[in-house]
Amino acid sequence: MKRSAGVSKRVGSIKFAYMSPEEIRNLSATKIITPDTYDDDGFPIDMGLMDTHLGVIEPGLRCKTCGGRVDQCSGHFGRIELAMPVIHVGYVKEIKKFLRSTCRECGKLLLPKEEKEEYQEQMDQMERMGADSLDIRKLAKDISKKARRNKVCPHCKAEQQKIMLDKPTTFREDNTKLTPKEVRSRLEKIPDDDLIPLGMNPDVVRPEWLVLSVLLVPPVTVRPSITLESGDRSEDDLTHKLVDILRINQRLRENRDIGSPQLIVEDLWDLLQYHVTTYFDNQTSGIPPARHRSGRTLKTLIQRLKGKEGRFRQNLSGKRVNFSSRTVISPDPWLSINEVGVPEKAARELTVPLNVTASNIEYVRELVARGPEPTERGNYIPGANYIIRPDGRRIRVTETNAETVAEKLEPGFVVERELKDGDIVLFNRQPSLHKMSMMAHEVKIVPGKTFRLNLAVCPPYNADFDGDEMNLHVLQSEEARAEAKVIMRVQENILSPRFGGPIIGAIQDHISGLFFLTYKDPIFSRREVVSIFSNLVTDKIPEPAEEIDGNKYWAGKDIFSHFLPDDLNMHFRASICEKCDECIEEDCEHDAYVVIRDGKLVTGTIDEDAVGAFAGNIVDKLARDYGNDVAREFIDKITTIALGSITLRGFTTSIQDEDVPPKATKQISAVMDKAKSKVRKLVDAYQDGELEGLPGRSLEETLEVRIMKELGKARDEAGNIASKHLGLGNNAVVMARTGARASMLNLTQMAGSLGQQAVRGERPKRGYEERTLAHFKKGELGAESRGFVKSSYKDGLNPLEYFFHSMGGREGLVDTAVRTSRSGYMQRRLINALEDLMVSHDETVRNTANTIIQFEYGEDGIDPQRSKGGIAVDMDDVMTEFKVRKGGE
Amino acid sequence: MGKFNVMKHGFVPEHHLVPKEEEEKILKKLDVSKQDLPKILKTDPVIQHMEKVHGDIEEGRMIEVIRDSATAGMAKVYRLVIGR
Ligand SMILES: [Mg+2]
Ligand SMILES: [Zn+2]
Numbered sequence: 017m018k019r020s021a022g023v024s025k026r027v028g029s030i031k032f033a034y035m036s037p038e039e040i041r042n043l044s045a046t047k048i049i050t051p052d053t054y055d056d057d058g059f060p061i062d063m064g065l066m067d068t069h070l071g072v073i074e075p076g077l078r079c080k081t082c083g084g085r086v087d088q089c090s091g092h093f094g095r096i097e098l099a100m101p102v103i104h105v106g107y108v109k110e111i112k113k114f115l116r117s118t119c120r121e122c123g124k125l126l127l128p129k130e131e132k133e134e135y136q137e138q139m140d141q142m143e144r145m146g147a148d149s150l151d152i153r154k155l156a157k158d159i160s161k162k163a164r165r166n167k168v169c170p171h172c173k174a175e176q177q178k179i180m181l182d183k184p185t186t187f188r189e190d191n192t193k194l195t196p197k198e199v200r201s202r203l204e205k206i207p208d209d210d211l212i213p214l215g216m217n218p219d220v221v222r223p224e225w226l227v228l229s230v231l232l233v234p235p236v237t238v239r240p241s242i243t244l245e246s247g248d249r250s251e252d253d254l255t256h257k258l259v260d261i262l263r264i265n266q267r268l269r270e271n272r273d274i275g276s277p278q279l280i281v282e283d284l285w286d287l288l289q290y291h292v293t294t295y296f297d298n299q300t301s302g303i304p305p306a307r308h309r310s311g312r313t314l315k316t317l318i319q320r321l322k323g324k325e326g327r328f329r330q331n332l333s334g335k336r337v338n339f340s341s342r343t344v345i346s347p348d349p350w351l352s353i354n355e356v357g358v359p360e361k362a363a364r365e366l367t368v369p370l371n372v373t374a375s376n377i378e379y380v381r382e383l384v385a386r387g388p389e390p391t392e393r394g395n396y397i398p399g400a401n402y403i404i405r406p407d408g409r410r411i412r413v414t415e416t417n418a419e420t421v422a423e424k425l426e427p428g429f430v431v432e433r434e435l436k437d438g439d440i441v442l443f444n445r446q447p448s449l450h451k452m453s454m455m456a457h458e459v460k461i462v463p464g465k466t467f468r469l470n471l472a473v474c475p476p477y478n479a480d481f482d483g484d485e486m487n488l489h490v491l492q493s494e495e496a497r498a499e500a501k502v503i504m505r506v507q508e509n510i511l512s513p514r515f516g517g518p519i520i521g522a523i524q525d526h527i528s529g530l531f532f533l534t535y536k537d538p539i540f541s542r543r544e545v546v547s548i549f550s551n552l553v554t555d556k557i558p559e560p561a562e563e564i565d566g567n568k569y570w571a572g573k574d575i576f577s578h579f580l581p582d583d584l585n586m587h588f589r590a591s592i593c594e595k596c597d598e599c600i601e602e603d604c605e606h607d608a609y610v611v612i613r614d615g616k617l618v619t620g621t622i623d624e625d626a627v628g629a630f631a632g633n634i635v636d637k638l639a640r641d642y643g644n645d646v647a648r649e650f651i652d653k654i655t656t657i658a659l660g661s662i663t664l665r666g667f668t669t670s671i672q673d674e675d676v677p678p679k680a681t682k683q684i685s686a687v688m689d690k691a692k693s694k695v696r697k698l699v700d701a702y703q704d705g706e707l708e709g710l711p712g713r714s715l716e717e718t719l720e721v722r723i724m725k726e727l728g729k730a731r732d733e734a735g736n737i738a739s740k741h742l743g744l745g746n747n748a749v750v751m752a753r754t755g756a757r758a759s760m761l762n763l764t765q766m767a768g769s770l771g772q773q774a775v776r777g778e779r780p781k782r783g784y785e786e787r788t789l790a791h792f793k794k795g796e797l798g799a800e801s802r803g804f805v806k807s808s809y810k811d812g813l814n815p816l817e818y819f820f821h822s823m824g825g826r827e828g829l830v831d832t833a834v835r836t837s838r839s840g841y842m843q844r845r846l847i848n849a850l851e852d853l854m855v856s857h858d859e860t861v862r863n864t865a866n867t868i869i870q871f872e873y874g875e876d877g878i879d880p881q882r883s884k885g886g887i888a889v890d891m892d893d894v895m896t897e898f899k900v901r902k903g904g905e
Numbered sequence: 906m907g908k909f910n911v912m913k914h915g916f917v918p919e920h921h922l923v924p925k926e927e928e929e930k931i932l933k934k935l936d937v938s939k940q941d942l943p944k945i946l947k948t949d950p951v952i953q954h955m956e957k958v959h960g961d962i963e964e965g966r967m968i969e970v971i972r973d974s975a976t977a978g979m980a981k982v983y984r985l986v987i988g989r
């Protein structure tokens with residue numbers, strides 16, 4: 017194929033239409049008549065499926081149509097003249113529409129002349145106004161529906177019969193089969209003018225073309241044969257299918273010409289129809305898919321395009337890329353959030369191109385001379401895999417040629433260097449739902465076979481370590497590296513544009529660890545402090561808080577304060593705050609009010625609301641006011657300290673954490689019984705007709721509402737009783753209250769009671785006739801019969817409770833499955849619609865055609881990443897800063 | 906048809922015809938040329954309705970649309986009237 021250089025033109029419009037037999041004949045380079053492909057010498061047979069008029073796939077041969085060789089000729093179409101016409105599966109719906117809405121005798125549209133003209137005008141108008149093709153299709157459908165209702169032709173008075181479609185391709189009229197030939201001749205009879213109201217433009221298309229009399233044969237380049245190692249040739253699935261078509265076509269023609277019995281001809285005709293149908297779509301419902309000898313179903317035209325592995329999604333929307341790798345991830349708390357651990361094995365394969373210049377040639381020579389897998393005292397050091405000469409030739413660096421190749425290096429060469437510490441790479445976890453799903457990290461070479469990442473970056477990737485895999489891409493140009501470092505680096509994404517707050521920060525044990533470090537300000541001995549700091553070699557231990565009997569002791573809050581900037585001033589409520597009626601702030605007896613004065617944690621406990629990944633006030637303030645460098649260092653250090661603290665203390669949880677004293681169990685049981693009897697009373701009142709309806713609700717609804725309320729109250733009460741015995745001395749409670757993991761509801765459901773199970777927001781009611789299970793009386797409305805679970809997870813559920821609990825659980829499961837797939841598709845469409853909008857230099861939002869979409873980004877010009885929860889200015893913070901500064905003067 | 910008033914529909918924001926003498930001031934403030942403005946068709950139902958009040962609105966006139974905005978409270982945007 018020749019490429020003309022330098023001519024580019026804008027596509028004015030694209031028109032989609034059906035191909036006419038004439039067009040197919042003009043397009044085809046040759047007629048195909050024989051099902052044989054190659055002769056005994058292995059050469060393509062003339063007028064066979066591999067005819068060299070259709071292009072060539074073997075080097076050395078020349079195309080008989082254009083004279084080009086393998087890489088010059090992209091192939092030409094051919095054609096098969098069908099002995100008898102067949103229906104095109106892709107168009108059966110259209111054909112049905114035409115057959116049903118036109119007269120079987122005269123072919124005219126089954127509408128009176130005036131009505132037809134009116135619709136013609138309507139169609140014209142829609143076309144002129146540039147209506148959506150969907151709207152045009154809908155109007156055509158409505159017109160066709162209307163026409164179909166006329167049982168007698170308004171033009172020739174012929175009576176119409178009902179036309180049915182036997183899927184996939186057989187038409188019947190009043191139970192007699194219509195052959196494709198008859199269908200075709202009916203479509204031929206439809207006058208041009210009558211096509212317009214049916215949504216077809218007669219200038220371009222005729223309906224009879226929907227019945228095939230010639231079949232277009234794709235070029236050999238579309239269905240190349242492959243030669244196996246044994247020397248046997250293996251043909252493409254499409255070629256197999258075309259061979260089938262040709263065979264049957266030949267037999268059909270012979271039998272028709274010698275005047276075989278009608279039955280035999282019809283059988284062959286049906287077979288031809290089957291083969292042509294499966295040639296287009298081998299998953300047509302109603303017919304068995306065509307199979308290979310081995311039993312594998314053939315991949316024909318539709319299968320090539322459709323679905324996840326189809327041409328669109330596999331090859332056009334996304335492709336495989338070089339310089340990338342994928343493996344399982346595992347945690348490494350000693351890495352910085354900016355880093356990623358890359359296993360040696362991967363680092364040896366991934367390369368960065370180095371341009372050889374006069375100033376770096378010595379270094380590069382040494383690098384290349386090392387060969388492909390160099391080590392230094394058993395440790396990984398980068399080598400070189402390839403050198404690329406200025407003429408584009410690539411030379412593989414091997415153990416044997418490394419030294420000689422290194423000698424040959426000159427400025428202008430490119431060397432592909434293996435990865436080393438500090439290289440910038442992109443790291444990504446699917447599904448890539450927001451920009452933080454792909455961030456730039458600095459490489460740290462590690463042993464093993466997994467990628468490592470700091471736990472604080474799990475939230476933006478939504479990653480855990482139960483087998484998750486992630487992708488890594490090595491940047492190949494200086495420009496890309498610079499851009500990635502400035503805008504994609506992890507530390508630049510601590511604040512999320514999704515909600516204007518931190519998305520990177522402490523999680524789980526980090527939070528528990530800092531809780532134990534700071535809650536009620538414990539003191540630590542020298543040995544303990546050294547242990548806490550042991551993984552933070554760069555930091556000096558702060559001054560001790562007190563000295564007892566000549567031994568120095570350090571306060572937990574001082575240790576935390578050590579990592580705060582000296583001029584930091586903040587105050588906020590911690591996650592463990594009990595929401596007292598009146599907050600006494602600094603004097604809070606629960607140590608739940610955090611005050612930081614001039615970089616010192618004065619009161620309060622550090623938990624999720626201080627440093628957490630979604631709620632961390634301190635992380636937020638540092639990133640905003642002190643910059644991403646400070647915030648990154650803070651996160652790196654306090655997570656390390658947190659782990660030091662939690663390892664020192666030790667941390668575990670078990671089912672015993674949900675133990676409550678027998679007295680409490682009895683109380684809970686009493687609450688439950690009381691609730692049940694209240695429900696019984698409500699039901700009695702309802703049945704006696706004494707229940708008063710709530711405004712706007714029926715009696716049944718009123719009963720349901722009041723029962724739900726009563727039982728909800730009971731569960732809360734049970735939870736409160738249980739909570740009273742679950743204090744901060746309990747590890748499970750520490751996790752729930754600090755926001756490290758789980759919630760108090762989870763705990764009370766274990767210790768107290770599960771409460772009411774719901775299906776579609778209501779008490780379960782369906783199942784058996786007027787009852788939920790066969791164990792109840794008909795019409796039973798009590799708590800037990802409608803899914804109230806008195807037991808706790810710890811007690812265990814009785815069989816009936818277990819069943820109701822499964823109902824609620826199943827609903828949750830189905831909901832999430834449905835929601836994720838649907839919202840995923842919605843998001844995909846939204847992103848496809850918005851992806852090419854950008855903010856231009858004049859701060860307007862424009863699309864690729866440079867037309868204005870918004871005069872100011874988001875209508876307020878605010879960068880949501882720099883906003884505080886979406887709001888431009890954080891007034892509270894401004895006031896605090898103001899007071900501090902004024903007080904300081 | 907005809908009885909329905911598009912301007913009263915909850916999803917249709919306020920539209921005003923910009924007086925000719927104010928056009929330049931607004932364009933200067935936005936720092937764009939008239940042709941850069943997003944377009945509205947003269948055949949748009951809103952324009953057709955406005956013509957009942959203002960008389961013929963010729964191509965090249967500017968329309969001010971005042972919309973509720975989740976971020977800015979209220980947002981003023983402008984449209985250029987064009988023919989087909
Ligand atoms: Mg996982
Ligand atoms: Zn050719």
Ligand SMILES: [Zn+2]
Binds near residue numbers: 122169173174
């Ligand atoms: Zn007729």
Ligand SMILES: [Zn+2]
Binds near residue numbers: 601606
């Ligand atoms: Zn308090």
